[in-house]
Amino acid sequence: MPDSTGLGGLRAYPLARRGMMMTGLVSGFTLATQRVEARAIHTDTQGLDAGEARIPVPDGALPAYFARPAGKGPFPVVLVNEEIFGVHEYIRDVCRRLAKAGYFAVATEYYARVGDLSKMTDVRQIIRDVIAKAPDNQYMADMDATAAWALQHGGDAGRVGVIGFCRGGRQTWLYAAHSPHLKAAVAFYGPLGGTPSSIQPQTALDVADRIRCPLLGLYGGQDPGTPVAMTREAEARAKAAHRTVEIVIYPDAPHGFHADYRPSYRQADAADAWARMLAWFRRFGMAPAG
Structure with missing residues (x-):
């Protein structure tokens, strides 16, 4: 039967010419953190x-997971930035949840050049050997490539947004400052500060006054990695530069409160944050047709 979606052939896209570290995505849930899989949300693919x-990308191809409504589109695009644990089942499910809401969601394994996250279980090793060695300019270029791919396969160029979780929250701030084509951005927690390096020269806080699209930040009040005072500083810097930004603090929530496969999950806060994300997208021109 002919493929009416235009996406079928991409599932067999050739492997990277220079040998990306990963040939596929993480199967199941990440092994790098204690899991509470019985509580995890499972979204089916019916109608998707x-x-x-x-x-x-210029040096080959990066593995990714996509989900979008069945049909021709065009659909609003949401680029999904992963946690530090790879594009595993939780991130895939986030893509399917977005697709059920009418979006074309795509999550790329941006760290594939550096290491195979599917085979790593120690958080410190992941940060030291993979995350810290991934240049920000490469990451931004790969996000541009992901957006271009989505626009070629049913995405709407006039409705592109970005979200991110944990480290992906940081990348969401950076991409909001990098890309002139975004309608809206939503950061689910993640570091705002940190120690710059030659390949990661700026923090999210550094670029807060340069974001190019409205940004919603969703943070836990009990997240030691991102103190409330720092989130308020990022908000103040953005607003002083006349940028549109809104920071929501969930007072009792820890880091990772949206990650339903982990003990950090807080159901009520996660549901509220998801609803706020969808409302943010609708408010700033990202609403699905119909």
Whole structure:
């Protein structure tokens, strides 16, 4: 039967010419953190087109997962920035949840050049050997490539947004400052400060006054990695530069409160944050048709 979606062939996109570290995505849930899988949300693919893809980049192709409503579109695009644990089942499910809401969601394994997250279980090793060695300029270029891929396969160029979790929250701030094509951005927690390096020269706080689209930040009041005072400083810097930003603090929530497969999950706060994200997208021109 002919493929009416235009995406089927991409599932067999050739492997990277220079040998990316990962040839596929993480299966199941990440092994790098204690799991509470019985509580995890599972979203089916009924009414969706979903699966793995390869995102063409200058040195090969990066593995990714996409989910979008069945049909021709065009659909508003949401780029999903992963945690430090790879594009595993939780991130895939986030893509499917977005697709059920009418979005074309795609999560790329941006760290594939550096290491295979599917085989790593120690958080300190992941940060030291993978995350800290990934250049921000490469990450931004790969996000641009992911957006271009989505626009070629049913995405709407006039409705592109970005979200991110944990480290992906930081990348969401950076991409909001990098890309002139975004309608809206939503950061689910993640570091705002940190120690700059030659390949990661700026923190999210550094670029807060340069974001190019409205940004919603969703943070836990009990997250020691991102003190409330720092989130308020980022908000103040953005507003002083006349940027549109809103920071929501969940007073009793820890880091990772949206990650339903982990002990940090807080159901009520996660549901509220998700509703706020969808409302933010609608408010700033990202609403699905119909």
